Amino acid sequence: QVQLVESGGGVVQPGKSLRLSCVASGFTFNYYGMHWVRQAPGKGLEWVAIISYDGGDKHYGDSVRGRFTISRDNSKNTLYLQVNSLRAEDTSVYYCARGADGYIDYWGRGTLVSVSS
Amino acid sequence: QSALTQPASVSGSPGQSITISCTGTTSDIGAYNYVSWYQQHPGKAPKLMIYDVSDRPSGVSTRFSGSKSGNTASLTISGLQAEDEADYYCSSSATSSTLVFGGGTKLTVL
Numbered sequence: 415q416v417q418l419v420e421s422g423g424g425v426v427q428p429g430k431s432l433r434l435s436c437v438a439s440g441f442t443f444n445y446y447g448m449h450w451v452r453q454a455p456g457k458g459l460e461w462v463a464i465i466s467y468d469g470g471d472k473h474y475g476d477s478v479r480g481r482f483t484i485s486r487d488n489s490k491n492t493l494y495l496q497v498n499s500l501r502a503e504d505t506s507v508y509y510c511a512r513g514a515d516g517y518i519d520y521w522g523r524g525t526l527v528s529v530s531s
Numbered sequence: 532q533s534a535l536t537q538p539a540s541v542s543g544s545p546g547q548s549i550t551i552s553c554t555g556t557t558s559d560i561g562a563y564n565y566v567s568w569y570q571q572h573p574g575k576a577p578k579l580m581i582y583d584v585s586d587r588p589s590g591v592s593t594r595f596s597g598s599k600s601g602n603t604a605s606l607t608i609s610g611l612q613a614e615d616e617a618d619y620y621c622s623s624s625a626t627s628s629t630l631v632f633g634g635g636t637k638l639t640v641l
Binding site: 447449451458459460461464466471473475509514515516517518519520521522523524 | 565
């Protein structure tokens with residue numbers, strides 16, 4: 415079965431960086447585009463970024479463009495999100511998700527990033 | 532990339548039907564037949580309930596249905612059950628690659 419397991423979250427000071435990881439299993443990873451979606455505490459879902467199946471095409475949400483970088487290593491079945499210049503408003507659960515045509519069909523359980531001094 | 536507009540809350544009694552609306556623009560819902568709906572229980576990851584406006588993934592109850600007219604999509608849940616109480620989010624393609632979500636709707640089963 416499809417499994418997506420995120421890691422790398424934690425408490426970090428404003429202005430610092432983190433790298434989130436997502437290990438995929440149960441499907442052919444290099445066939446699928448992958449997303450990151452985040453959810454601030456008590457708030458709704460916010461789409462963050464997408465990367466194509468081969469890593470050649472990437473797109474970002476307006477609030478993270480220029481600070482976050484999505485990447486993947488198909489040899490390791492792993493998706494990454496490099497998050498730089500963190501702000502308090504970046505505090506969220508970050509979900510890794512498998513992309514289908516125009517929607518997300520599977521989600522991981524998420525990893526919490528808390529930005530606080 | 533403005534969020535799609537959903538009502539903050541809806542409620543219904545067991546056995547009733549409810550409909551959640553999701554309003555976008557000609558750049559997202561109006562431009563693509565790629566509307567999806569997700570159910571999220573507290574502390575859990577979202578779950579896909581509807582994709583491509585009205586298709587159900589395998590395993591999702593037929594009580595869930597979706598539709599779209601112009602810039603507005605809708606999710607209808609018939610025969611409401613206690614387990615349906617959750618947050619529901621709509622989503623649409625905003626470009627050929629990107630997505631936009633609605634603000635979410637809290638469904639209360641009375």
